[in-house]
Amino acid sequence: MSLVNHQILLASRPAAEPTAENFKLVEKPVPTRDELGEGQVLVRHHYLSLDPYMRGRMSDSKSYAEPQPLDAVMIGGTVGEVVASKHPRFDEGDPVVCMGGWQEYSVIDASQRGALSKVDTRQIPLSAYLGAVGMPGVTAWYGLVKIIAPKAGDTVLVSAASGAVGGVVGQLAKARGCRVVGIAGGPDKCRYVVDELGFDACIDHKAHTDLRSLSGALRDAAPKGIDGCFENVGGLCLDAAMLRMNAFGRIALCGMIAGYSGQPIPMANPSLILVSRLKLEGFIVSEHPEVWPEATLELGGMVASGRLKFRESVAQGLASAPEAFLGLLKGKNFGKQLVKLI
Ligand SMILES: NC(=O)c1ccc[n+]([C@@H]2O[C@H](COP(=O)([O-])OP(=O)(O)OC[C@H]3O[C@@H](n4cnc5c(N)ncnc54)[C@H](OP(=O)(O)O)[C@@H]3O)[C@@H](O)[C@H]2O)c1
Numbered sequence: 001m002s003l004v005n006h007q008i009l010l011a012s013r014p015a016a017e018p019t020a021e022n023f024k025l026v027e028k029p030v031p032t033r034d035e036l037g038e039g040q041v042l043v044r045h046h047y048l049s050l051d052p053y054m055r056g057r058m059s060d061s062k063s064y065a066e067p068q069p070l071d072a073v074m075i076g077g078t079v080g081e082v083v084a085s086k087h088p089r090f091d092e093g094d095p096v097v098c099m100g101g102w103q104e105y106s107v108i109d110a111s112q113r114g115a116l117s118k119v120d121t122r123q124i125p126l127s128a129y130l131g132a133v134g135m136p137g138v139t140a141w142y143g144l145v146k147i148i149a150p151k152a153g154d155t156v157l158v159s160a161a162s163g164a165v166g167g168v169v170g171q172l173a174k175a176r177g178c179r180v181v182g183i184a185g186g187p188d189k190c191r192y193v194v195d196e197l198g199f200d201a202c203i204d205h206k207a208h209t210d211l212r213s214l215s216g217a218l219r220d221a222a223p224k225g226i227d228g229c230f231e232n233v234g235g236l237c238l239d240a241a242m243l244r245m246n247a248f249g250r251i252a253l254c255g256m257i258a259g260y261s262g263q264p265i266p267m268a269n270p271s272l273i274l275v276s277r278l279k280l281e282g283f284i285v286s287e288h289p290e291v292w293p294e295a296t297l298e299l300g301g302m303v304a305s306g307r308l309k310f311r312e313s314v315a316q317g318l319a320s321a322p323e324a325f326l327g328l329l330k331g332k333n334f335g336k337q338l339v340k341l342i
Contacts, residue, residue, distance in 0.1 A: 007101075008103065009023065010023065018326060042082070044081055051337075123303075144230060156169070159233040167193070181222050186331075187204060192311070210236075225245065227249050234258045248276075
């Protein structure tokens with residue numbers, strides 16, 4: 001009897017906030033080794049990564065990437081092990097990372113450059129290749145190092161500070177001698193950001209729900225102003241940060257999750273970009289493959305030595321992926337959101 005591969009497809013596009021009904025769980029047989037073509041590798045996924053960018057792919061509005069096709073397996077990063085290989089560089093049992101999608105197994109054409117990579121799990125846990133040593137970690141590294149380019153003594157602000165990207169940004173900035181202030185949702189997340197991740201301060205955005213209150217809290221936490229802002233959220237967080245930016249400050253615009261359901265989030269004071277001579281630069285990490293070796297060397301070294309800490313929210317089983325993803329868009333995750341598949 002053949003093995004079953006559970007898959008989650010995009011069944012429909014959300015009009016506003018996505019719901020579980022936008023997804024469909026189906027079963028397909030797992031291909032046998034004989035059914036693999038030359039150069040193909042069958043991977044059994046151990047973890048699926050859930051990421052905010054998936055919300056954008058569910059819609060067909062203008063974006064930097066093509067929309068996710070309907071009735072196709074949802075796009076997603078995965079880590080797992082090779083279970084059958086017809087490629088000379090991959091053997092059964094190899095730990096690997098690939099874009100396997102929301103399913104338990106995938107067939108990867110390993111002859112395609114970058115489609116399948118072996119990873120070293122001797123000092124770094126497999127799941128970290130979807131987080132601190134994977135795409136979110138490199139995102140943090142790129143925005144901080146290449147756009148904010150902090151000097152020791154600078155103050156760096158990070159929103160969604162307890163998350164997969166934000167947590168890494170703050171620790172990389174601390175390692176560069178900066179004062180680091182986070183913004184996160186709720187007292188537990190804020191406590192974790194300061195006590196575990198080593199930020200100097202963290203502001204609870206749920207306790208500061210208007211511009212006056214949030215910018216006041218920022219003034220107290222960053223008395224010398226903000227030199228670098230790593231923006232993950234947009235809206236109120238960005239508006240408050242802009243009011244506190246020092247002259248010639250740098251804003252790395254990484255994400256605007258506050259607006260991912262499609263509603264416009266206008267900027268309150270764009271004239272501050274001119275008045276404070278700010279640099280505001282958006283970026284997409286996948287457009288900068290050249291930084292991966294340098295970034296992952298630093299991130300991997302820090303994780304292996306325990307200097308870079310991270311936390312994971314792990315949902316169990318593929319069927320839990322839609323609810324876990326919807327939770328991520330509402331801040332229910334605490335750290336990198338994963339789905340464990342074995
Ligand atoms: N540019 C790129 O190439 C790139 C690559 C990866 C990620 N990103 C972006 O980086 C950001 C962080 O991604 P991540 O993977 O690290 O996710 P994450 O921070 O682990 O999870 C998302 C967090 O965003 C916050 N959030 C969610 N909805 C919000 C809302 N409506 N208003 C305010 N905060 C909200 C929540 O944190 P709180 O509970 O603390 O509010 C939630 O936990 C996202 O905007 C993502 O799109 C960009």
